[in-house]
Amino acid sequence: MPTEGETPLGRPESSSRQAQRACPPTAHPAVEARGLTKTFGTNLAVNDIDLTVMEGEIFGVLGPNGAGKTTMLNMLATLLPIDSGEARIFGHDVRSEGHAVRQLIGVTGQYASVDENLTARENLWMFGRLQGLSSKSAHSIGDDLLAQFDLTEGAHRPISQFSGGMRRRLDLAASLLTRPALIFLDEPTTGLDPWNRSQMWGTIRNLAAQGSTIMLTTQYLDEADALAGRIAVIDRGRKIAEGTPGELKAQIGTSSLRVQMAEGADTAKAVALAADLTSDTPIVSPAGSGFSVKLSDANQAADVLIALRNHRLGIANATVEQPSLDEVFMTLTGHTSETRLPGAKASES
């Protein structure tokens, strides 16, 4: 559980993680939640969750379908009453100071929340006016955002003609009109194609670089890894792990190397080499033409490939794969996220 004394920042893992650097060392907490709980009937959707998100960071909430991500975010964003526990946004109590909280946050929900009857430009103008912008600045800020989100072309078209990706971008644009200090993004890239997904990642990093605090949910470990300075993993309403992506991956076990051997190469010999170098038992692919092996350290991938080269064992291709979310859950909870289908009852409460 994070406490005030804990450093808010993880070690920078890659050059892309600029958000961490933009975060000043004297940051206040943007979100503080203690014992956050929500019950729907007998279903504990969010169960006693503690969270602290520091100002300026990108905080990722990782979890499978039905983990309680949306429910938690909605409680923090004043959209859903808190059953028990308490939450503060920049020091304002979510329960008793909802109006103050709503002035500080921007919310992009999991499902599009723009008006189907209006054009993109009209939507932004309306939301700007509702938040106290003058008619003129609502138009100019709206137009800037449309340009920034590559929507200028569709500005005058009704939303009903928008593609999923355009809707998603407009939805985010609508949350940024007043440059909120804290932005909640619920699964910002679900349903986006790879190009739009990486565009969205860029946008999110930019927002953080400009000083906004971002709390996002995702079902993808690679997304949390690429964007977030810290990650909380939640499952069945409970927080089961928290830390920097590096810490989590260390806890989970690391990536694996998947090799496809070239036509006629001796797979058995390659597997033996890989076993020697990685202290793991490689899994031979069903067709017998390749294998995958767990790496305790990414450098081992190079060791294995060099050894194959030295023994003149040709390969068709090789990939290093991040542990999948399933593997994360397997390690952290002992069950896969898959087992939590309707009908499968929660064993823990």
Next chain:
Amino acid sequence: MTATVTSAPVTNPTTTSRPAARSVQASVSIRDALTQITTLAWRALVKMRRNPEQLVDVTAMPILFTTMFGFMFGGAISGSLARYLPTLIPGIIAMTTITSCVAAGVQLREDMDKGVFDRFRSLPIARIAPLAGPMMADLARYAVAVSVTLIVGVLMGYRPGGGVLGVAAGMVLAVITGWSLAWIFLWIGTKAKSAGAVQGMSMTLMFPLVFLSNAFVPVSTLPGWLRAVTRVNPVSYVVSALRDLMNHGALTAQVGWALLGCAAVAAMFIPLAVRSYSRRV
């Protein structure tokens, strides 16, 4: 709980544009609330313009009812169409404004299920704005309903004795009535499970209100118990007030009672609707 903060100079150049730590207001000022209401009224008007089929109940319905009732019942009730029209037209005006306010509740219910209302909930706006905005736009609907009825009436031979002023006053009273009663249906809209349920409940409430009144028949022809019912029915006061204004240009006590009734309904149902809406969301 609060972390100690030192005022160390921040070197990062991007921090000059940091959006954090802005001042927040404890509540919405009246002026901001009015801007929000007019903005949402604008939204409702755009929606109306782009979905003209939503105006059927304030255009086709009054035409249909005025001609149908006029030609069918005119002779039976008043001896002739011309003599029935002064009774009928104010009655139809009351009926169409009251039926068209049902749509307020139905549309609110539909809207509340849409994504855009999720965003309204997350914005720092007055809780009454998402209700009062469409209500403001609906004034246009009531005006259309009343005008259409009046035009059809005049084409059929209605010559209002109250003159331009009397007719104008009658139209204003009808619009006020529609606006006040619509809060009842908005409240139903916030309570009901679906738009269909709102429609059903509202119609069940509306039909007896309109027909168990003096809107279409002289009360003297009714059996005693029914006469008693029409006398306590608030719609009867509105219809009488409309007749006094439009046919005689007379500002009678009925007008006072009608306005008082509208005020009472609004005073009761505005808080109920807003509270129920805030709780629902």
